[in-house]
Amino acid sequence: MTLAGHYWVTIERDRCRSWQQPWKCGACIDACEQGVFARDEKGRVFVANEIACVGCKICMEQGCPNSCIYVRPATPESISRGIWTTQTIEEIHRKAQTGEYEIRGYGTMGNIPHFDGLVVVPSQLASKPPKDKYREKFRMEVTIGERTCTNPIKLNYPFVFAAMSYGAISREGKMALAVAAAKLGILANTGEGGMFPGEAMLAHGYENEESFRKGVRKWNPGGYLAVQYSTGRWGVSMDYLQAGDAIEIKIGQGAKPGMGGHLLGKKVTEDIAMIRGLPPGTDALSPCRHYDIINQKDLKKNVEILRDLTNYEKPIMIKLGPSLPYEDTYIAAEAGVDAISIDGMVGGTGASPEVVTQNAGIPTIACIRQAAKALKDMGLKGKVKLIALGGIRDGADAFKAIALGADAVGFGAAAEIALGCRGCMSCHKGACHYGLATQEVRFRACLNVEAASQRLVNFVRACAEELKILAMLSGHDRLDTISADDLRAIDLNTAAMTGVRLAGLEKVFPQSWEGFDD
């Protein structure tokens, strides 16, 4: 039997009927096709042949009336059962019962190649000497839009917060993100759900209207807020566009590229409905494409018009899902944007059909190098900023993304986790017990804005220090000298996907990457 020995079967004797009244019950013996259970000479049921168990769990479901049988895999089911794991079987049963596909929050689960396959090459004799992290300076400021705008964005750290809409996230969650951006001097993002009153003020570091009028910041140095110009155009007006410090045109996102934002009815409360212009209780499903951006020329015209509407003061950004990174980046840069955010498939979301989250898109590491190459080919490397998003967890991921060609990175899920998220993957249900992905007052009260934003600030500062350590030990004192030569791939998949030299071989693998120069 192929599955011999892959399962542990236990009977809880205290609750088993045959151990209290011998020769009674025995339903498990009848239920099991494999002959796992038997009676002893006193009539009590015991696990006679554990090795025969195939993990079908019929004894648990059809047999034992007292639920005292436990069947647990001894080896991971993906190894022992191949594709027909309990997960697969349960998923088919669920679909067969309900006739509906599953919707859930959070990002891609499972084995997607990520930054873990890359290591950083430290400086020794042959390379340029390392820099001293404790005694030397490291410059990590990034400016977006210096060429084209009168008010460019000057980030203190090469970090931004990924777009999360008001609606998907509670008002307190959005406030914490904005306050953290103000404390750090980085860029927060409204997401596609419009802006709640005062969001821009908080992101700029002002606590309330009064301090804003007086010009007294509570949180220094004051951050920035990008307003999203998305496919649903929720809450978009002249006031909205002019309140932000940058406009981000959303084309797609990593968790569900090719689809619009999903906000299920439970989270569309009166307040959300008012800001978005929807009837309360309906599902806010953004269209998959812009109805007024049909082709590349339209995109260019839109970028020009948005610049005109903001008086040529503010940077225009674009957010792309993971599709054809080289071509997409090329077209976006040609349209004249100042920054391109490219989201890998592991990027998270508040709600998405699971089949899309799990299957659509390409990994983050495979996007960045191609996108950077497109900018290089156009002569715009460093001028148009590339922001990598999707599964950035720490300073090491940030360093690796920057080495692959990004100018800055975005924290989405990691920022949520710093605010308190535990990763229960139920953002779509709107009952987040930590007050983040919810609109219910009783849950929202759980989130203390000041404390949560401080946690996020601490997290980002720690990541900045990690990035600094890795950059300085490989001999850099600024961000733009970091390149793919500072990395080595430790597995073939990563090497083939990123074109980073394979550790030990010291060559790119396969050879088609040779001559790839970004």
Added chain:
Amino acid sequence: MVISIDSTELNMRDCNEKIRELIRKNDRIKITNASHIDGLCAGLRSGKVLVHGDVGDYFGILNAGAELVVTGSSGRFVGDGMTSGRVEVGADVGDGAAVYCYGGIVRIKGSAGNFLGTMNKGATIIVEGDIGDHAGTYMVGGDIVVLGDAGEALGDYMIRGMIYIAGSYKDLGNNAKLEKLRSSDLDKLGTLLTAEGLNINPRAFRKIIPATLRPFYSEKTQAPESGGVR
């Protein structure tokens, strides 16, 4: 006083800058030769602009209170994302007219292309001629009044708002249904048509409204029964 701008030699940036500068001091502006400009009169907050002749794409995009009148025809996406004010086009318009609008009035004296009033969230759109396919797709508010005929999938997945049509249509979209006119509708239509100077009996219209509030997902999708074969 009416100030005239000849925009033959101007591009979008210069022309819009000039309009914004002039509109601060003057109430009325007249523009000629602007058919090559896309995004003309973008995001104006007040004033009255009269454009002689045709205009390009994105005319009056994100209009926030101005009254814009075009004597000729317009390209695609006229009045895109408007929040208040009024846009009037004297002849035909292209595809995607008045998409993403939050408010205001769009009046089209000619015919309109496909995707008219898509994702309309509160604007009143009046078309005197015919309209193309997919008009009022995913509409969540506002009114669309059509005096002519419509194409396929009228009101596809609409969630709120109303479409009034006097002519015929090929078919209704998903989640759209025909309903009888009520007296409140007749009052509303009558007031609107009179204000617009259209002498038509409101009883000539048919009303199309959304069937359900949640056409995409049922409660079952959100909270599926737990798995297992039991």
